[in-house]
Amino acid sequence: EVQLVESGGVVVQPGGSLRLSCVASGLTLNQYTMHWVRQAPGKGLEWVSLISGDGYTTFYTDSVKGRFTISRDNRINSLYLQMSLLRPDDTALYYCVKAYYYDGSGRAVYDMWGQGTMVTVSS
Amino acid sequence: DIQLTQSPSFLSASVGDRVTITCRASQGISSYLAWYQQKPGKAPELLIYAASTLHSGVPSRFSGSGFGTAFTLTISSLQPEDSATYYCQQINTYPRGLTFGGGTKVEIK
Numbered sequence: 001e002v003q004l005v006e007s008g009g010v011v012v013q014p015g016g017s018l019r020l021s022c023v024a025s026g027l028t029l030n031q032y033t034m035h036w037v038r039q040a041p042g043k044g045l046e047w048v049s050l051i052s053g054d055g056y057t058t059f060y061t062d063s064v065k066g067r068f069t070i071s072r073d074n075r076i077n078s079l080y081l082q083m084s085l086l087r088p089d090d091t092a093l094y095y096c097v098k099a100y101y102y103d104g105s106g107r108a109v110y111d112m113w114g115q116g117t118m119v120t121v122s123s
Numbered sequence: 124d125i126q127l128t129q130s131p132s133f134l135s136a137s138v139g140d141r142v143t144i145t146c147r148a149s150q151g152i153s154s155y156l157a158w159y160q161q162k163p164g165k166a167p168e169l170l171i172y173a174a175s176t177l178h179s180g181v182p183s184r185f186s187g188s189g190f191g192t193a194f195t196l197t198i199s200s201l202q203p204e205d206s207a208t209y210y211c212q213q214i215n216t217y218p219r220g221l222t223f224g225g226g227t228k229v230e231i232k
Contacts, residue, residue: 033218045159045167045210045220059218095166102172104139107217109157111178 002112004028004096007116011034016086020117022096030054030074033099033108036081039116042114043058046092049081050099064090082108125149125213129224136224137232142198144227146211151176151191154213158187158196161226171196198229206231 008020022034036048049060058070069082074123079096093116100111126149136142146156154174159167169178171187174194184199192209211224 010182022209045212045223050218056127057218096225100169100172102176107153107155107214109172109212109214110159110167111167111169115166 002014004112004114005099006114008092008096008118010121011120011122013123014087014121016121017082017084018086018119020081020083020094020096020119022114023081024077024098027077027098028115029072029077033101034072034079035097035099035110035113036070036079036093037097037110037113038090039095040089040092043092048094051079062075083119086119088121091119091121124220124222125152126170127211127213127222127224128212129227130223131227132178133228133230135162135230135232136200136201140201142201142205142229144196144209144229145196146189146193146196146224148179148213148215150185152213152215153216154190155213155220156187156189156194159210159213160207167210176193176198179201182223201229201231203231205229 006022013099035050051058055072068083071080095116097110098112099108101108116119128147130145156174158171161167175187186197208226208228210226
């Protein structure tokens with residue numbers, strides 16, 4: 001079965017650090033650009049970060065720049081999100097998402113999502 | 124960032140009804156718009172991309188249209204399994220500043 005499985009979400013204090021992981025099965029991750037998307041409880045979707053298939057290109061939403069680092073290890077089909085200086089507004093379900101480039105424009109949508117891992121930032 | 128405004132934020136309709144959801148962008152995004160469906164407790168799923176292209180496996184009762192700043196998602200005959208929240212997403216600014224609309228919750232009467 002082709003799937004993405006996230007892990008690592010816990011309750012952490014403000015200012016703390018955490019690393020989320022996403023393992024892919026049934027697909028070779030190095031072929032795909034991958035994203036993290038989050039969803040605060042009862043709220044909408046927010047794009048967080050992306051990383052190219054080779055790991056050399058990364059982008060972040062402004063609110064996490066300098067605090068979060070996206071990375072990948074294609075040898076073990078895994079994606080990561082290192083989170084530091086966590087704030088209460090980082091509390092959310094974090095999804096690992098696969099990009100689907102449907103034409104030659106260089107733009108992509110999301111055709112595969114994990115089930116999400118919950119991060120709660122609270123004292 | 125480009126803002127996406129969805130309307131309505133909630134709608135209640137009967138099985139068999141035709142349902143339309145609107146997504147308006149704060150600036151032109153060509154046809155770089157996608158729609159996702161999220162059922163309670165589940166991850167979102169891709170329905171439509173390029174404003175009007177149905178993703179593989181999505182029922183044909185779903186359709187999308189629009190260009191520039193105004194887009195619509197239509198369900199031609201609402202089914203019980205369509206009870207969900209629907210989000211639009213702009214990818215015109217890919218890979219930066221990707222944004223989603225606030226969501227439309229669809230309830231079956």
